[in-house]
Amino acid sequence: xxxxxxxxxxxxxxxxxxxxxxxxxxxxxxxxxxxxxxxxxxxxxxxxxxxxxxxxxxxxxxxxxxxxxxxxxxxxxxxxxxxxxxxxxxxxxxxxxxxxxxxxxxxxxxxxxxxxxxxxxxxxxxxxxxxxxxxxxxxxxxxxxxxxxxxxxxxxxxxxxxxxxxxxxxxxxxxxxxxxxxxxxxxxxxxxxxxxxxxxxxxxxxxxxxxxxxxxxxxxxxxxxxxxxxxxxxxxxxxxxxxxxxxxxxxxxxxxxxxxxxxxxxxxxxxxxxxxxxxxxxxxxxxxxxxxxxxxxxxxxxxxxxxxxxxxxxxxxxxxxxxxxxxxxxxxxxxxxxxxxxxxxxxxxxxxxxxxxxxxxxxxxxxxxxxxxxxxxxxxxxxx
Amino acid sequence: xxxxxxxxxxxxxxxxxxxxxxxxxxxxxxxxxxxxxxxxxxxxxxxxxxxxxxxxxxxxxxxxxxxxxxxxxxxxxxxxxxxxxxxxxxxxxxxxxxxxxxxxxxxxxxxxxxxxxxxxxxxxxxxxxxxxxxxxxxxxxxxxxxxxxxxxxxxxxxxxxxxxxxxxxxxxxxxxxxxxxxxxxxxxxxxxxxxxxxxxxxxxxxxxxxxxxxxxxxxxxxxxxxxxxxxxxxxxxxxxxxxxxxxxxxxxxxxxxxxxxxxxxxxxxxxxxxxxxxxxxxxxxxxxxxxxxxxxxxxxxxxxxxxxxxxxxxxxxxxxxxxxxxxxxxxxxxxxxxxxxxxxx
Numbered sequence: 103x104x105x106x107x108x109x110x111x112x113x114x115x116x117x118x119x120x121x122x123x124x125x126x127x128x129x130x131x132x133x134x135x136x137x138x139x140x141x142x143x144x145x146x147x148x149x150x151x152x153x154x155x156x157x158x159x160x161x162x163x164x165x166x167x168x169x170x171x172x173x174x175x176x177x178x179x180x181x182x183x184x185x186x187x188x189x190x191x192x193x194x195x196x197x198x199x200x201x202x203x204x205x206x207x208x209x210x211x212x213x214x215x216x217x218x219x220x221x222x223x224x225x226x227x228x229x230x231x232x233x234x235x236x237x238x239x240x241x242x243x244x245x246x247x248x249x250x251x252x253x254x255x256x257x258x259x260x261x262x263x264x265x266x267x268x269x270x271x272x273x274x275x276x277x278x279x280x281x282x283x284x285x286x287x288x289x290x291x292x293x294x295x296x297x298x299x300x301x302x303x304x305x306x307x308x309x310x311x312x313x314x315x316x317x318x319x320x321x322x323x324x325x326x327x328x329x330x331x332x333x334x335x336x337x338x339x340x341x342x343x344x345x346x347x348x349x350x351x352x353x354x355x356x357x358x359x360x361x362x363x364x365x366x367x368x369x370x371x372x373x374x375x376x377x378x379x380x381x382x383x384x385x386x387x388x389x390x391x392x393x394x395x396x397x398x399x400x401x402x403x404x405x406x407x408x409x410x411x412x413x414x415x416x417x418x419x420x421x422x423x424x425x426x427x428x429x430x431x432x433x434x435x436x437x438x439x440x441x442x443x444x445x446x447x448x449x450x451x452x453x454x455x456x457x458x459x460x461x462x463x464x465x466x467x468x469x470x471x472x473x474x475x476x477x478x479x480x481x482x483x484x485x486x
Numbered sequence: 487x488x489x490x491x492x493x494x495x496x497x498x499x500x501x502x503x504x505x506x507x508x509x510x511x512x513x514x515x516x517x518x519x520x521x522x523x524x525x526x527x528x529x530x531x532x533x534x535x536x537x538x539x540x541x542x543x544x545x546x547x548x549x550x551x552x553x554x555x556x557x558x559x560x561x562x563x564x565x566x567x568x569x570x571x572x573x574x575x576x577x578x579x580x581x582x583x584x585x586x587x588x589x590x591x592x593x594x595x596x597x598x599x600x601x602x603x604x605x606x607x608x609x610x611x612x613x614x615x616x617x618x619x620x621x622x623x624x625x626x627x628x629x630x631x632x633x634x635x636x637x638x639x640x641x642x643x644x645x646x647x648x649x650x651x652x653x654x655x656x657x658x659x660x661x662x663x664x665x666x667x668x669x670x671x672x673x674x675x676x677x678x679x680x681x682x683x684x685x686x687x688x689x690x691x692x693x694x695x696x697x698x699x700x701x702x703x704x705x706x707x708x709x710x711x712x713x714x715x716x717x718x719x720x721x722x723x724x725x726x727x728x729x730x731x732x733x734x735x736x737x738x739x740x741x742x743x744x745x746x747x748x749x750x751x752x753x754x755x756x757x758x759x760x761x762x763x764x765x766x767x768x769x770x771x772x773x774x775x776x777x778x779x780x781x782x783x784x785x786x787x788x789x790x791x792x793x794x795x796x797x798x799x800x801x802x803x804x805x806x807x808x809x810x811x812x813x814x815x816x817x818x819x820x821x822x823x824x825x826x827x828x829x830x831x
Contacts, residue, residue, distance in 0.1 A: 117605075475543070
């Protein structure tokens with residue numbers, strides 16, 4: 103494609119974006135990231151995933167985006183690097199320990215974790231302070247990590263379901279181990295309350311356990327017996343703290359929602375339109391419940407687009423789901439690159455408080471922060 | 487009447503032919519619904535139909551047009567007596583720049599969905615009407631400037647419109663229509679200099695006058711701002727993100743006097759866009775209110791002191807705080823009032 107043609111496409115998209123976004127800021131990292139993790143309401147951590155040395159950075163969001171009242175009074179429209187450091191290997195998982203300046207990472211190659219100090223006001227350096235050994239498995243796999251929401255710094259981690267353990271950061275002491283024999287590799291691990299956690303396996307099964315008890319976990323079997331398919335999971339205690347819904351997405355685009363109180367049953371289903379050639383094996387699919395918008399979920403990893411769905415429209419029978427909104431920024435701005443390597447969204451996260459603000463990162467190094475306009479609330483037709 | 491004297495003491499042209507031309511101009515009807523021959527104050531061109539209804543959430547700050555006039559009146563910078571009211575631009579007038587097909591489709595609501603998307607506006611009769619009045623306003627400002635030396639509209643600057651399509655909130659190119667009309671409506675072709683200091687390149691205008699030696703297009707814009715696909719003005723100055731008052735002003739000062747000296751225009755059309763301001767939501771520069779004022783003062787004074795008529799339009803500005811934005815847009819009218827006073831016009 104000629105430069106002029108490409109510029110034209112970008113110009114078209116820019117005009118379109120004035121209508122479809124309340125705010126949109128783009129940033130270009132030197133190296134792409136697969137991790138996006140909030141370290142505060144205004145700062146986010148990213149890190150590279152190349153084979154050897156990588157940068158780990160803490161970025162501050164554009165002030166212009168954050169100032170709701172006096173939006174026009176903020177000149178700062180760019181992300182700023184507030185802290186940075188170097189890793190020895192790729193970073194496939196990065197978790198911030200709430201209430202601290204501490205982060206924990208995993209390189210996706212072994213189950214061991216690295217512990218980091220993100221730096222404070224006196225220093226802009228992110229430095230490694232220690233490590234946590236994970237249980238070795240064969241073959242060796244990367245671990246998923248989850249931070250305990252409250253209490254003293256503790257992390258839940260493991261590469262497969264039988265290896266999940268809760269480790270206290272200060273002492274390195276293992277406080278809890280999940281009792282199960284299964285060696286299914288994990289694709290997700292998260293706390294849904296201070297002590298209850300979900301472990302999502304690649305085969306689609308989901309385990310629910312409580313770190314306070316040594317009782318065996320509850321198991322929700324995989325929605326599919328197709329072994330070639332990989333699953334990713336997200337759980338949320340929404341809309342009420344007493345309920346907890348789990349959403350599972352497969353590499354073939356099948357989506358299943360279940361209620362934790364009724365793990366055997368299926369709440370609703372959908373089929374996502376997954377384009378061929380389909381996802382890139384290097385890139386994880388990310389599925390996430392919106393923190394403040396009831397019934398909204400976001401999905402990325404199948405292409406250069408982040409899709410937002412309203413699951414209230416889904417029923418018990420799987421129907422093709424139409425997205426409520428699509429963030430096409432990464433796909434549009436990367437058309438110039440070699441066609442044989444399409445851009446994929448590597449990760450995305452919702453802002454914890456701002457209802458429609460998300461961050462997304464792609465394989466071309468772009469990082470976008472965007473505040474989308476709900477087409478339904480506008481009374482206009484949904485984005486095609 | 488220092489200014490009038492200066493108008494008559496110009497360069498090496500047939501003085502007689504020029505005098506006849508100017509006499510004809512002053513007798514000709516203005517494209518106006520209301521003229522203010524009796525007022526000796528700065529002519530300000532405004533129409534209540536510069537606005538139309540838009541969805542409240544729409545990003546284009548439609549409400550700024552009446553507010554620009556209101557704040558000038560409220561602050562007693564001007565009085566109602568100096569407000570000239572333009573006629574709606576006729577299809578005939580518009581066709582000196584825009585194609586028949588485009589005008590037909592535009593006026594009759596046959597613009598495709600895709601084309602509408604690129605303009606940023608959903609088509610409506612209201613939007614057609616307001617764009618035509620806006621263009622009429624710029625033409626009237628040019629006509630009045632020719633007679634009085636200086637005039638400002640409270641709208642205008644729709645420089646992304648091309649002959650056959652609209653783009654970036656611009657549906658008709660008011661500067662191009664005014665320039666073409668003024669160029670042609672004269673016994674000898676008038677030379678028009680378009681000074682476009684909106685933060686976005688005046689791509690439509692550049693394209694329209696690419697092959698026209700009598701119209702010189704000069705644009706200072708931020709390279710990274712829309713449109714990424716740039717056209718070629720006669721002089722393009724592409725500046726870096728974050729440019730501040732001092733360096734920006736130096737840039738304008740480096741080029742304008744020299745342009746006036748070499749091109750020797752008979753008329754200057756000035757797009758005083760306020761989107762280089764640091765608070766602008768879309769612009770990527772860092773000018774302050776003071777910077778914009780100094781800029782406008784410099785442009786207006788430099789041109790007026792050379793005895794060249796100049797008409798100013800407000801250009802672009804994007805902010806969700808409409809009152810602040812309107813105040814910013816009124817800077818050029820305040821600068822013009824200052825120049826009017828200082829130059830004894």
